[in-house]
Amino acid sequence: xxxxxxxPSGLPQGLYPKLANYRYQVFVERLxxxxxxxxxxxxxxxxxxxxxxxxxxxxxxEISGCARLLPTDGPYLLSSVFPQLLNGTPPPCDxxxxxxxxxxxxxxxxxxxxxxxxxxxxSAALLMREAMACAVAHGARRLVTVTxxxxxxxxxxxxxxxxxxxxxxxxxxxxxxxxWIEL
Amino acid sequence: xxxxxxxxxxxxPLEITPSDDGYLRLSQAKFRAxxxxxxxxxxxxxxxxxxxxxxxxxxxxxxxxxxxxSLTTPAVSLGWDWLLEAFDREVxxxxxxxxxxxxxxxxxxxxxxxxxxxxxxLALVVDEMDWHETVADYVRTRYA
Numbered sequence: 001x002x003x004x005x006x007x008p009s010g011l012p013q014g015l016y017p018k019l020a021n022y023r024y025q026v027f028v029e030r031l032x033x034x035x036x037x038x039x040x041x042x043x044x045x046x047x048x049x050x051x052x053x054x055x056x057x058x059x060x061x062e063i064s065g066c067a068r069l070l071p072t073d074g075p076y077l078l079s080s081v082f083p084q085l086l087n088g089t090p091p092p093c094d095x096x097x098x099x100x101x102x103x104x105x106x107x108x109x110x111x112x113x114x115x116x117x118x119x120x121x122x123s124a125a126l127l128m129r130e131a132m133a134c135a136v137a138h139g140a141r142r143l144v145t146v147t148x149x150x151x152x153x154x155x156x157x158x159x160x161x162x163x164x165x166x167x168x169x170x171x172x173x174x175x176x177x178x179x180w181i182e183l
Numbered sequence: 184x185x186x187x188x189x190x191x192x193x194x195x196p197l198e199i200t201p202s203d204d205g206y207l208r209l210s211q212a213k214f215r216a217x218x219x220x221x222x223x224x225x226x227x228x229x230x231x232x233x234x235x236x237x238x239x240x241x242x243x244x245x246x247x248x249x250x251x252x253s254l255t256t257p258a259v260s261l262g263w264d265w266l267l268e269a270f271d272r273e274v275x276x277x278x279x280x281x282x283x284x285x286x287x288x289x290x291x292x293x294x295x296x297x298x299x300x301x302x303x304x305l306a307l308v309v310d311e312m313d314w315h316e317t318v319a320d321y322v323r324t325r326y327a
Contacts, residue, residue, distance in 0.1 A: 089257065
């Protein structure tokens with residue numbers, strides 16, 4: 001597996017459309033998220049030239065993971081769509097605070113189960129570390145993220161310093177959290 | 184919500200102000216004085232002790248999560264994982280791992296306990312809470 005990162009214009013040719021299709025398969029088809037889709041691709045209003053993508057690609061070219069990074073001095077998911085997760089505090093607006101979103105480490109054609117002992121070396125762990133390193137390389141000192149319980153646990157299991165903004169909102173029976181990640 | 188000054192006996196509103204880093208900073212005494220209400224509990228789909236990046240994992244152990252919060256503004260958030268364990272012909276609901284929260288506890292000098300020590304201290308608080316029946320009843324109803 002290799003990890004590639006960059007703005008859309010900086011990604012290898014053909015990778016961005018593959019990424020949009022991967023996101024469709026993971027977030028729309030598997031997780032059932034209600035997201036804007038068209039012709040088997042998932043993109044939203046926060047996909048643009050300022051977005052930075054972190055993409056895990058297998059040797060055969062199949063995408064097996066992704067993350068999106070956005071600076072908070074522009075529009076981003078937490079402030080625009082989930083302000084209720086801010087627990088009454090103003091949304092960050094700071095070029096050193098970035099948002100991590102659309103994180104997935106799902107291999108679409110291979111079911112993976114990892115024991116806790118092996119987790120630090122898993123692809124999910126690697127992708128998270130790469131995403132954090134990418135954010136740091138772009139000047140981030142902290143991350144915010146709108147996340148689900150599984151992701152919060154993943155971050156905790158990696159020993160990453162993170163903390164919630166407040167209580168979760170319950171959407172379709174699932175708790176959704178706003179979290180800080182300290183880089 | 185009110186708190187009482189131990190020296191003068193005067194009663195004040197309990198103020199919770201978020202810090203710039205997003206933490207709610209509280210002494211352990213103040214935190215323990217805040218009533219928490221149950222928000223939601225649920226079952227996990229992945230076996231306890233494994234991490235699955237795929238959906239559709241097989242349930243091998245009965246485990247789940249529970250979320251509690253204060254009714255203050257801003258609100259305190261406290262969540263933790265639990266596991267059902269059979270012991271001496273009894274089924275017990277045990278906390279699994281340390282809680283997750285938006286709290287930074289302070290020592291008696293008003294210094295941060297730190298992220299790790301706060302989690303340890305919150306785990307002790309959870310273990311003293313009477314949460315087991317609430318979670319069991321909620322899960323029974325939710326998945327009936």
